[in-house]
Amino acid sequence: MSGTAANTLSNMSLPRRAWEIRRKAVRMGEVQGQGYVGQALGVADVLAVSYFHALNYRAEDPQWEGRDRFLLSIGHYAIALYSALIEAGILPEQELETYGADDSRLPMSGMAAYTPGMEITGGSLGQGLGIAVGMALGLKAKKNPAFVYNLMSDGELGEGSTWEAAMSAAHHKLSNLICLVDFNDQQADGKSTQMLSAEPVHDKWSAFGWHVQRVDGNDMDALVAAFDAARNLADDRPRIIICDTLMCKGVPFLEAREMAHFVRVEPDEWQKALDALDATRPA
Numbered sequence: 001m002s003g004t005a006a007n008t009l010s011n012m013s014l015p016r017r018a019w020e021i022r023r024k025a026v027r028m029g030e031v032q033g034q035g036y037v038g039q040a041l042g043v044a045d046v047l048a049v050s051y052f053h054a055l056n057y058r059a060e061d062p063q064w065e066g067r068d069r070f071l072l073s074i075g076h077y078a079i080a081l082y083s084a085l086i087e088a089g090i091l092p093e094q095e096l097e098t099y100g101a102d103d104s105r106l107p108m109s110g111m112a113a114y115t116p117g118m119e120i121t122g123g124s125l126g127q128g129l130g131i132a133v134g135m136a137l138g139l140k141a142k143k144n145p146a147f148v149y150n151l152m153s154d155g156e157l158g159e160g161s162t163w164e165a166a167m168s169a170a171h172h173k174l175s176n177l178i179c180l181v182d183f184n185d186q187q188a189d190g191k192s193t194q195m196l197s198a199e200p201v202h203d204k205w206s207a208f209g210w211h212v213q214r215v216d217g218n219d220m221d222a223l224v225a226a227f228d229a230a231r232n233l234a235d236d237r238p239r240i241i242i243c244d245t246l247m248c249k250g251v252p253f254l255e256a257r258e259m260a261h262f263v264r265v266e267p268d269e270w271q272k273a274l275d276a277l278d279a280t281r282p283a
């Protein structure tokens, strides 16, 4: 069911795709001297499965009407998605060097008007799921069989608009909607479960009429199985995959930092982070 001819022809493994995404994200952080690298490192496996296993798209035609829509509700995760879009061939690799520059198509927060493959301007948190509901409704009305994926964060579970959209998705039987939550248990001021706990997360979504799965979001096999189950489910519930991830995954000295929402990386540490990744490159 996966992506473009170019992607299906390539035999690069999913762990390697995730590694490539991580490396590009760290490079972008290095270019700008800052960035939400912890989020990108944590969610890289989810993005690899999305772009190299689940999504239907044409790299050479990002607006193809039949594409599955991938919405980045969390605009601050932009470098994570830019890395995946570069890896998928939707953006050219050399553009990575322009990240965050004044005339770049890769602004520091994701914006639909600037970047091919960026479906929405996210970043005002809690808006993405509502937009996804509208898109999924529209696709159904047009009898377009594409899916809408919405990547959101655990912080967004504290937004009331998320729950209004969740209720609406079940009411409208949006079986073409797959929500992904990057549950890293972090937000700007500390741990999400300590700021405003959404637990029990599974039960809440289930009570709202969704098909719910909760997986280790850094376990590639578990992610593949969950994405397949979400897509192939026979009933008309909207689907959600709650992905428990580790912020900064893959760079041990960053993994160890607390309050990782905006990781402070000293100038000499970018290279150290790249070295740590290079030491663990999958085949």
Ligand SMILES: Cc1ncc(C[n+]2csc(CCOP(=O)(O)OP(=O)(O)O)c2C)c(N)n1
Pocket: 039, 074, 076, 123, 124, 125, 126, 153, 154, 155, 156, 184, 186, 187, 188, 192, 260, 261, 262
């Ligand atoms: C409506 C809204 N309120 C506040 C913010 C400021 N803000 C930006 S990122 C962030 C943290 C949200 O939690 P999460 O996305 O889980 O953070 P992370 O995992 O990236 O640390 C906040 C509060 C925002 N972008 N939108």
Ligand SMILES: [Mg+2]
Pocket: 153, 154, 155, 182, 183, 184, 185, 186, 187, 192
């Ligand atoms: Mg979070």
